[in-house]
Amino acid sequence: MFGKLEASDLAKIKAYMAENEDEAIYLAYPVAQFEQGKLQGVLYGYISEQSLVGLFYFSNKRSLIMHYSDPVVLGNLNLLKAFKHHAPKYVKGEAKQMKGFYNIICRTVENVQESKSLLMIYRQQAMQTTATCAYAVATANTAETQQLIQDLKFFLRVEQYFGRNVKSIQDIQKSVENYLAENQFCLIHDGEKLIAQGLIEEETEQLGIIGGIYVEPAYRRRQIGRFISETLTKRLLDNGKRPHLFVLEKNAPAIALYHLIGYEDATAFSIFTIDY
Numbered sequence: 001m002f003g004k005l006e007a008s009d010l011a012k013i014k015a016y017m018a019e020n021e022d023e024a025i026y027l028a029y030p031v032a033q034f035e036q037g038k039l040q041g042v043l044y045g046y047i048s049e050q051s052l053v054g055l056f057y058f059s060n061k062r063s064l065i066m067h068y069s070d071p072v073v074l075g076n077l078n079l080l081k082a083f084k085h086h087a088p089k090y091v092k093g094e095a096k097q098m099k100g101f102y103n104i105i106c107r108t109v110e111n112v113q114e115s116k117s118l119l120m121i122y123r124q125q126a127m128q129t130t131a132t133c134a135y136a137v138a139t140a141n142t143a144e145t146q147q148l149i150q151d152l153k154f155f156l157r158v159e160q161y162f163g164r165n166v167k168s169i170q171d172i173q174k175s176v177e178n179y180l181a182e183n184q185f186c187l188i189h190d191g192e193k194l195i196a197q198g199l200i201e202e203e204t205e206q207l208g209i210i211g212g213i214y215v216e217p218a219y220r221r222r223q224i225g226r227f228i229s230e231t232l233t234k235r236l237l238d239n240g241k242r243p244h245l246f247v248l249e250k251n252a253p254a255i256a257l258y259h260l261i262g263y264e265d266a267t268a269f270s271i272f273t274i275d276y
Contacts, residue, residue: 002054002078005045009052010035013045016052016069022266023094024067025119025209025244029202030057044082046073056082064088066101074100084108087276095268102272111275115163115248118255120263122243127234127262131226135195135219138187141180148187149176154194158214183235186228188215195219198228200236208236210245213254225254230261 005013017024017031033039040061046054046068054068056079064086073079083105093101095116102112138145149155155172179185179199188196198213210232215224229245236243246269247254 001048002046002073002076002082003044005034005043007037009045009047012047012050012052013043013055016045016055020067020069022119022121024055025207025267026065026092026269027055027057027067028204028207029209030059030065031055032204042086044079046070046076046079048072054079058082058086058088062086062088063090063092066091066093066097068097071100074104080104080108089274091272091274093270095270098270098272105274109274109276113273115271115273116250117246117248117269117271119266119269120245120247120255120258121266122233122237122263124262125237127230127237129227129230129234130261131223131230133188133224133227134222135188135190135224137231138189139180139183139185141177145180145187148189148192148194149173149180151194154197154216157216158197158212161214162212186231188224188228190219196224196228198225198232200232203236203241205241207242207244208232208239210236210243226257226261229258233261 013031013034017027030039030041030043034043041057041059044056044058045052048070053070054073055066057065059065064083068074091098091101106112138148152172155176159172176185184200184203186198187194196215196219199211200208201211202209210229213225213228233243245258245263247258249268
């Protein structure tokens with residue numbers, strides 16, 4: 001049976017996440033929001049013989065995050081109906097599962113572009129930071145930091161670098177301020193000019209996902225990216241959380257860097273960008 005999940009289904013959801021921990025990592029934060037009653041979207045599930053065998057989160061920002069443990073889920077007409085109703089622009093999931101999902105949606109959309117990424121996990125209990133940074137670091141939401149983040153051209157370049165649709169100026173400003181307030185941002189600046197960033201994009205009681213690591217071209221090869229990666233990884237470890245990150249499969253230099261500081265390859269993921 002496929003349908004919307006309610007608070008009474010929380011035990012089933014937690015059991016499913018525990019069983020499919022790494023492969024369903026994208027769903028960890030939405031599930032934490034669901035438990036707190038703060039979910040910004042709708043959570044669907046496929047229940048078979050009293051157990052959850054598929055989990056689908058349609059966010060209010062037109063994205064779908066999915067994972068299923070039984071391919072029978074893909075044959076359910078209600079899943080396709082939910083997809084058509086919510087019309088997500090982006091679909092995220094484990095790469096091998098996304099192939100099956102593509103087969104059921106390909107006739108209902110105009111075009112699908114796929115971006116492949118690799119989930120990497122830091123499995124050690126501590127980190128000995130080795131990289132140093134010759135530039136100033138801003139993490140707290142101070143008056144100085146507030147002045148720095150007025151450099152919206154920097155954040156627009158970050159959005160373009162990662163191939164994301166550029167957000168409105170107000171959305172960028174709000175996102176940066178929220179991450180700073182939660183001590184999830186690491187900004188590097190050279191005087192009054194922002195030159196690099198990294199952040200903890202999502203965080204639950206058990207884990208954190210590091211992302212958005214960007215260094216301006218003129219400042220690369222100076223260990224700034226490594227410094228940011230180690231800083232954010234250590235911050236999660238110090239808070240008793242297991243660090244994760246996603247990196248594009250084609251970004252060999254970044255993968256080599258993460259291996260160097262102790263991350264291990266875990267699971268291949270895909271993101272579909274859909275035109276209707």
